[in-house]
Structures are given as C-alpha cells and as structure tokens.
Amino acid sequence: MSSALPVPGSHAGDVNSVLGKVQRILEAFGPDDEHLSLSQLSRRSGVAKASVHRLAQELLGWGVLERRGAQYRLGMRLFEIGQRVPRQRILRDAARPYMEDLHHATGETVHLAVLDGIELLYLEKISGHHQVRRPSRIAGRMPLHCTATGKILLAFGTRALVDEVVALPLERRTPRTVATPGLLLQELARARDLGYAAEHEQTRLGYLSVAVPLLGSTGATAGALAVTAPLVRGDVPKFAGLLGMVARRITTTLASE
Numbered sequence: 001m002s003s004a005l006p007v008p009g010s011h012a013g014d015v016n017s018v019l020g021k022v023q024r025i026l027e028a029f030g031p032d033d034e035h036l037s038l039s040q041l042s043r044r045s046g047v048a049k050a051s052v053h054r055l056a057q058e059l060l061g062w063g064v065l066e067r068r069g070a071q072y073r074l075g076m077r078l079f080e081i082g083q084r085v086p087r088q089r090i091l092r093d094a095a096r097p098y099m100e101d102l103h104h105a106t107g108e109t110v111h112l113a114v115l116d117g118i119e120l121l122y123l124e125k126i127s128g129h130h131q132v133r134r135p136s137r138i139a140g141r142m143p144l145h146c147t148a149t150g151k152i153l154l155a156f157g158t159r160a161l162v163d164e165v166v167a168l169p170l171e172r173r174t175p176r177t178v179a180t181p182g183l184l185l186q187e188l189a190r191a192r193d194l195g196y197a198a199e200h201e202q203t204r205l206g207y208l209s210v211a212v213p214l215l216g217s218t219g220a221t222a223g224a225l226a227v228t229a230p231l232v233r234g235d236v237p238k239f240a241g242l243l244g245m246v247a248r249r250i251t252t253t254l255a256s257e
Helices: 018-026 038-045 049-062 076-082 086-106 148-155 159-166 181-194 236-255
Strands: 065-068 071-074 109-116 119-126 141-143 197-200 207-215 221-230
Touching: 018 038, 018 049, 038 049, 049 065, 086 109, 086 119, 086 221, 086 236, 109 148, 109 207, 119 148, 141 148, 148 159, 148 181, 148 197, 148 207, 148 221, 159 181, 181 197, 207 236, 221 236
Parallel strands: none
Antiparallel strands: 065 071, 109 119, 109 221, 119 141, 197 207, 207 221
C-alpha cells in the first residue's frame, strides 16, 4: 500500500517540522493496519528512516505508539486523549442510548456521523451479528455525496459546504452513485423537504441507508443518524419514522447539556 499525503481529513502544516513529521508517521496507519514496520512507516510517511526511528522512540515513551517486536502500532494514549474531545463525547454520549433502542427496534446497523472538513466521520456504530458487509468503522471516513448521513449533513449544512463539494469530482462508488452536481442538488432539496435522506446502493450494492439530522443546543446541525440495512429488509418509511422520533429525543438531551 502506498501513501499519498496529506491523507484525507488531515490538515498538514509544515511537513518538515517535527510536528509535521509526527503527523505523517501517525497518519501512515490505515484503517486495516494493526502493525507497521519501521521501513513501512518511513515509506508511507515520506520521512527518512533515521528520523522515523528517533521520533518513534519519543512516541513510544508518550504511549502514542506501542511496539511489538520490530513492529509498531498506535498506542492507547491516543484513544484516551480522543475520548476527551468535547464534540465527540457530548454528542456520542447523548445519542448512544437511543441508538441502542433504534438497533433493537430495527435489528439493523445504526450509525452516528459528524462533518469533518468535506467528509463525514463516524463517531459511533451499533450493529448485530448480521452487520453490513465491508463494515464501516468508528473513526472511519466516507464521502458526503453518496452516503445518507453525508447527504443530510449537506442538505442541512451551509451553502458554502455544498458549493465546495459539488465543485469537486464526485466519486462513483457503485453504478448507482449520484455523481453529477445537478442530481445531487435535487437529492439535497428532497431531503430538506422530507426531513430525511435515503440512498439505495449508492455506497454498497445490496444495501440502503436512511438518515436524519441531529440538532445541537443552538439549533445548528450537530450530526446525522442513520439506519443501514440490506435492500430485502429495508423499509424507508419505517426507518425514517423511527429515526425522526429518536432524533427529537437526542436533540432534547443535547439542549439540556
């Protein structure tokens, strides 16, 4: 696997500074990478092997990296720090009990996502044994234009965000992905009218998703909540109704924080 830096979602500054190099080293780990060697870290980050070795020793001391033999992995210290992010913690803690209720009511996968740059970031996910194939991950990223959560974040977001997204090439993830600005704008208008967004096989063949916005204490969109299910079990009106009811309860909880 080769690297193309900066990676999606990164905000790299001076890549030659110490912090810039540390960022590249940490972001060399992909979603499926449990361990990487020193050579892999150097190749993917573009940082000289000697510098990677030196910085890795400091990161090991901080607990940001861990070592197993000659292999490195991300450390628990990163997880600990991540749990302190206010936006993540408050929204996730408010939504989690209702997500469990939604999962029990539908038997399907439930996602909580927020906007990060021009992508969505999954904060939480609840699924059973029959989860979505090629499963999404907590802390994973997806495009906005093809996912139900992404369409909601666009539909109930700012016009500047929509303009930025439609000005970019829209990746066709499946043959059914809406990949033209005009069709995407029509879908966003429909989502605003209905109060929810639905996508059929635009992210994964054989699956549909339905999503609604979550409003924060100020009335602005704080995130999106979705149910994802195989087409054979997908019931858009049912999912939309349950999501709307749960979203109102989460909004009430957030308003009381």
